[in-house]
Amino acid sequence: MECTFVDYSYFINLHSSRRRPLLTRELTKLHYMAPKEAISLAEGMPNELTFPFEKLNVVMKDGSSFTLKGQQLGVALQYIPSQGYPPLVQLLREFTQQMHQPPAWDLRDVMVTTGSQDGISKTIEMCLEEGEPVVVQNPLYSGTETVLKPFKPTLIPIAQDHDGMIPESLRSALQDWEKKCLLSNGEYKMPKLMYINPTGSNPTGTTMPVERRLEVYRICCEYNLLILEDDAYCFMNFTETSLPSFLSLDTQGRVVRFDSLSKVLSSGLRIGWVTAAKPLIQNMELHIQSSYLHSSTLSQVLTYNLLNNWGFEKLLSHFESVRNYYKARRDVTLAAMDRHLKGLCEWTVPNGGMFVWIKVHGVADVYDMLMTRGIKKMITFVPGHAFMADPAEACSYIRASYSKATPKQTDKAMCLLAELIREEQELLRRKLENCT
Incomplete structure (x- = not known):
């Protein structure tokens, strides 16, 4: 398949384009690549002999175990390259290539991030200028809206249905925006970024079918958008078919993909990774060099040992057990909703993830109902406002999570x-009567 990648200078903002490699960080890479006999007085690393840890024993639920001690424990407690612990980076490269088989793999790379949220944040900060427009699915993951907010962007919200973002709505919104740009005499710019959460979307639980993914990708190529593919729930897809990622469809190098082990191994380990064209990865690495240097080494070494001991086949088997667990929890939740909420609400059956998106009948705005009177009843749900492109608007939706509560709860x-x-x-009915 012939691939021609886009010009990334268009997407990298002025602030980010000024970043330069930090020499001491670059020397850290050499430390991990150098032969054993090499002598270095360059690194500003502390000596591992001063650390108070002797060994760490890790015992898995399946009975397997491993121990970090000696040199390997020293590495786990030490500085590493900003891209990540080299053996883990290589393992994630192999896993990503095997799972997605993206075109022109040699032009891409991966980087370990502190969860996928970190990768999303770094990408937005690398690309976005203040006031620029951004295409988002509506509703959208609230963590992304939080990252976007300081840039004062104009959000271009794209409606979703039971299959996720609607391609016709995306095309129509971009056509309308293009007309606005043409008539504005330079006041308006075309968007450069589109954020999408295609599998088990948070908060709606929708999973986008392949035909829709292909059409959305074609539209993004036509309008020269980078696709920020947030796929933290890709291994919690409840549909019977395995769906191609946007990365696997990407012949132009315009997909920046965010993966996470938070939902399927441990959220506290904070292990995520971003896959993108090499120029974008290199620029994000410079951002990390100038902020927190690298994600937790201990978490990365623990993850590497686990993945290396299990192998990809056992890892995928574990993912399947996680998927089945949440699917069963979803079914229990839907059964409870059928018993209690019929006639009061409507909802779509989630095709993945950990959430169900509920529309309440007869209540135009659920915020006070949930955040004041609901808390008094000792129940908490998230008002839909938290996920809307315009959180100030009245919203009749609720997000309910089925990840933690027991069936009885x-x-x-x-x-x-x-x-x-x-x-x-009843309260609203009485208010209406009093007004009339």
């Missing part, structure tokens, strides 16, 4: 939510 929560909604509807 879930049933009680849905029963209390139904009670709360009826009370709210």
Whole structure:
């Protein structure tokens, strides 16, 4: 397949383009590449002999175990290159290539991040200028909106249905924006970035089918957008078919993909990685060099040992067990909703992830209902406002998570939510009567 990658100078903002490699960080790379007999007085690393740790024993639930001690423990407690612990970086390269088989793999690279949120943040800070427009799915993951907010962007919200972002809405929005740019005499710019969460989307639980992914990708090529593919729930896809990622469709090098082990291994390890064209990875690495130097070495070495001991086949088997666990939790939650919320709400069956998106009938804005009266009933849900492109607008949606509560707790929560909604509807009815 013939691939022609885009010109990345268009996407990298002025602030980010000024970054230069930090020599001491570059020498850290050499430390890990140098032969054993090499002598270096260059690194500003502390001596591992001064660390108070003797060994770390890790025992897995399947009975397997490994121990970090001696030189390997020393590495786990030491500075590493900003791109990540080299053996883990190589393992993630192999895993990403095997899972997605992206075109022109030799033109891409990966970098370890402190969870996928970190990768999203670094990419936005690398690309966005203040006031520039950004295309987002609506509703969108609230963590991304938090990263965007300081840049004062104009969000171009694209509606979703039960299959995720609607391609026709995306094309229409971009056509309208293009007309606005042409008529504005330079006041408006075309967007450079599109954020999308295609599998088990947070908060809606939707999973985008392959035909829609292809059409969205074509539109992004036509309008020269970088696609920020946030796929933290890709291994929690409840559909029967394995879906291609945007990365696997990417013949122009315009996909920046964010992966995470938070949902399937441990959220506290904070291990994520970003896959993108090499110029973008190199620029993001410079950002990390100038901020926190690198993600936790201990987390990376632990993750490497686990993945290396298990191998990809056992890792994928574990992912399948995680997927089945959450699918069962989803079904329990939907059954409780059927018992208590029928007629009061409507919802779409989530095709992945950990959330169900609920629309409340007869309540135009659920914020006070949930955040004031709901908390008094000892139940908490997230008001949909947290995920909307314009959080100030009235919103009748609720996000419910089925990841932690037990089946008994879930049933009680849905029963209390139904009670709360009826009370709210009655309160609104009385207010309307008083007004008339």
